[in-house]
Amino acid sequence: MQRIVIVGAGMAGGRAAVELRKRGFEGDVVLVGAEAHRPYDRPPLSKAVLTGRIDDTTIPLTLDGVEVVTGRRATALRPGTLETDGGPLAYDGLVLATGSDPIPLPGDGPVRVLRTVDDALGLREVLRPGLRLVIVGAGWIGAEVATTAAAAGVEVTVVEAADTPLRAALGAEIGAHTIDWYTRAGVTLRLGVSVERTTADGLVLAGGELLPADEILVGIGARPDLGWLADSGLVLDRGIVVDEYLAATWSGVDGPPVVAVGDCAAWWSRRYERRLRVEHWDCA
Ligand SMILES: Cc1cc2nc3c(=O)[nH]c(=O)nc-3n(C[C@H](O)[C@H](O)[C@H](O)COP(=O)(O)OP(=O)(O)OC[C@H]3O[C@@H](n4cnc5c(N)ncnc54)[C@H](O)[C@@H]3O)c2cc1C
CATH class of the missing domain: 3.50.50.60 (FAD/NAD(P)-binding domain)
Structure with a gap:
């Protein structure tokens, strides 16, 4: 694998980039996020940020050697190509970490x-x-x-x-x-x-x-935005369906390895023997 693209520059996406480098992946890592910000923590938003104690919750991640592209939204997915509002990006490994939306x-x-x-x-x-x-x-x-x-x-x-x-x-x-x-x-x-x-x-x-x-x-809850993945061929079911190793499945097409992590992932829990989608910081 030469080029891993990570979609979603939140907690899960940022951590995925750090772990790839920590575990010795030497190819390109591109972290693409729709927001204008680098990865930041959301739990303090309704707590210390709202009370005015802090303004900035940027996560101190070591993203050396990671290409961070902010303000870029993924709009569609095909095997090997991620379409974005700033043009296509080729990948041979993909991490989906797009969180959830109100x-x-x-x-x-x-x-x-x-x-x-x-x-x-x-x-x-x-x-x-x-x-x-x-x-x-x-x-x-x-x-x-x-x-x-x-x-x-x-x-x-x-x-x-x-x-x-x-x-x-x-x-x-x-x-x-x-x-x-x-x-x-x-x-x-x-x-x-x-x-x-x-x-x-x-x-x-x-x-x-x-x-x-x-x-x-x-504030009536959140769910993953899966609309942009609807025609991708990835298996979806109220989340991106992944196995116990967070690996997604292409249906009807052959595609490069894709994993999903964080709020958007509906992962198989060996412990509970069912699919879980958990919107928690620890999980991301
Ligand atoms: C106000 C608030 C308070 C919370 N408090 C707590 C708490 O106290 N304890 C707790 O455990 N959890 C809490 N959570 C939940 C926790 O923050 C989330 O579970 C966690 O942020 C999930 O991380 P994530 O990386 O999966 O998704 P996110 O943090 O949502 O990051 C996903 C990123 O992907 C980007 N994105 C989405 N679609 C695209 C696309 N198509 N192309 C490019 N980028 C895209 C989004 O803009 C976003 O920046 C809270 C959440 C909120 C909003």
Whole structure:
């Protein structure tokens, strides 16, 4: 193998580049990322970045001898060729580390999400006493943003479709213990409430109620963007399907080795004997 291209310059992509060099790969390594930034950590975005303690979470990776191409998005994949918005790149080994993207809500209202450092800095900028912030989703990001915003004097309402926060992540029983976090932070938590759509004035809830908002943050989960891989011939199933060694499979075509890692990978767990896709920093 002479040239390994890594798509996605986040935690998993950056670590893959470092490991390739550490383990003695001497060919070209090209790390291609859609964002303008070199690999950075996302967990602090909803914590220390939002509270203003830090601005920069760049990961101190040794990327000597790695060609880092930022601001370049992969748009399609063929065996041996990666199409990007800056032209094609040839590869004879490929690492897919494209993470996941926030799930959108229907509607035409201006909404914010919190996935990138630019999202976090933009949100931090608008938090001010008296602002009416409505957060859709009482997951981890919803909880973290709600408590930080409330501490900054923002009037925060969190709307959650399930009957407890964090139900999907922790189950109803444990999730119920976090209701108190919202109460103590002075956040209005509305459980069992579904959102129909966003509008310029706020949220239209199921049943027709308009919940007014100056800012809306949508935090209802994330999923990998697989659209650009749809015609690639790689096997996909709510993630890039990989085996226990993170190797992907070409279907109907012969192609060079491809692995997927991090949030985008649906890997076979020998321990649980099923496919897992885990959106956690440790996993990436
Ligand atoms: C606000 C926030 C808080 C979090 N807090 C925690 C926490 O407390 N604990 C925890 O364990 N996890 C947390 N996570 C999850 C954790 O950050 C992710 O699991 C981790 O970042 C996944 O790393 P990754 O490299 O797979 O993907 P990402 O970090 O998402 O990186 C993927 C990169 O690929 C780029 N990309 C996507 N598509 C393309 C394309 N077609 N071409 C080129 N580049 C592309 C993206 O722009 C992105 O830069 C948090 C996530 C967020 C957003």
